[in-house]
Amino acid sequence: MSPVALPTQRAAVLHAPKDLRIEERVLWPPSHNQAQVSIEATGLCGSDLHYYLAGRNGDFVIQDPLVLGHEAAGIVTSIGTHVNHLKVGQRVAIEAGIMCNDCSYCRSGRYNLCKGLRFCSSAKTYPHLDGTLQDRMNHPAHLLHPLPDNVSFEQAALAEPLSVLIHASRRASLEPTQTVLVFGVGAIGLLACAVARSKGASHVVAIDINAQRLDFAKKHGFADAVYCLPTVDNLKGRTTGNPVEDALRRSKETIANALMVLGEPDGVDVVFECTGAEPCIQMSVHAAATGGKVMLVGMGARNVTLPISAAATREVDILGSFRYANTYPAALALLSSGSLPNVDVLVTHRFKLADTGKAFELLAKGKDENGRMVLKVVVGRGPQ
Structure with a gap:
């Protein structure tokens, strides 16, 4: 046979x-x-x-x-x-x-x-x-x-990347009426905006270096306001001769300007950092309001210099988030509900x-x- x-x-x-x-x-x-x-x-x-x-x-x-x-x-x-x-x-x-x-x-x-x-x-x-x-x-x-x-x-x-943000929002204890800032508006960042809206956030704003993506986020209602970061070459100011200190100073000054434009001069309740880029992680600490939270979602730089005293003295919580657990039923229910226009x-x-x-x-x-x-x-x- x-x-x-x-x-x-x-x-x-x-x-x-x-x-x-x-x-x-x-x-x-x-x-x-x-x-x-x-x-x-x-x-x-x-x-x-x-x-x-x-x-x-x-x-x-x-x-x-x-x-x-x-x-x-x-x-x-x-x-x-x-x-x-x-x-x-x-x-x-x-x-x-x-x-x-x-x-x-x-x-x-x-x-x-x-x-x-x-x-x-x-x-x-x-x-x-x-x-x-x-x-x-x-x-x-x-x-x-x-x-x-x-x-x-x-x-x-989309339930898989959406699960990442549902898990992150649970870690951040995101509540209705809170203000939210999202760094990076790729697919993950846009879903972070969408989840924040579905949770009843009062003001959702987004920051990126890509103007086209920011226009997309604003046009389709993912963010209320957007801000395009200047390139490092366009950032001017004093230098100390210490590259680390200069980078931290630029991050603080850059996000202060962005927050003014975005209508959140005192910072936001929750920051979703979705880029993994060191400057954005540094800016996230200053973007959070006193008593606010930074949720690290993006995977990028392995080691980062942080303005840790700015976090400690203002009681800004820096939280990690890795993948998800027990989120798929919630993600599918959210997709079914029509709450993610x-x-x-x-x-x-x-x-x-x-x-x-x-x-x-x-x-x-x-x-x-x-x-x-x-x-x-x-x-x-x-x-x-």
Whole structure:
């Protein structure tokens, strides 16, 4: 008898920087606690782009070929023997982090801090765990979240970055009527503005170095007011000969001017720092009002010089935020509620799986051939 041919599927596999190949892989059935999902939409994010361009994301270096992608949604096509809460044909969002469910962090509900956590498309752990840029994938069933009927696959793919901001807003104890400033208005920053609005913030303002992105944020109602930061070359003033002290002084003076323009001369209640850039982190401390909070969301510079006395003497809390925990139901409910107007405009470009390389190249450029700004690029399953 001839051997039975196993079914296959396509996957976009990164072998080295910019070496991304569409490959045929065996499609294995789901294990007893898994479900198999047909991936209908995957949003590309900054960490995916770092891996694509450099083969690494910070300290995490690709050691074996890796399937990227972790902002995804799809349709259940098969279920394991011990899965009772899902059915074939169900639309789901995929939560990409697989926790151990046994450590003290997992037991306390902070599973995002689980030391054994494995994350789809991340090279932090080895063997790596493949991501969602493939036709189908098997995933633990308890991390598949049913979609409300009025939430599309593209919107559900936004549940992952939206979860980052829901988690950050919980860490900041964001309350109605508070004032909010967001540094950086890429997709994450725009979602920070949107979450702040959904929480009833009285005034949401945004700062960036990109005037086009700021115009987008203002035009589509994400921010009430915006401010475009001057470049370092355009910043004038005395110098002390100490580069660190000069940088701290420039940050303080720059944000003071920005706050005046934004109508918040005394600072804001909560700052969401979504860039990871050292000058913006420094400015965040001065942007917070006395007794305010700085929420560090962006991942960038590993080591930063902070105006720590300005934080201490004004009781400004500086808080870290890493991914999310127990947020997906809230994110999907928020997407379904209509409380995030214009969220669909975040998806600016779409590609099929076969064109994943082109999608990454466009994301790296930041603008398409027509000069349109690139925010969120979504890769869809496309034809077989």
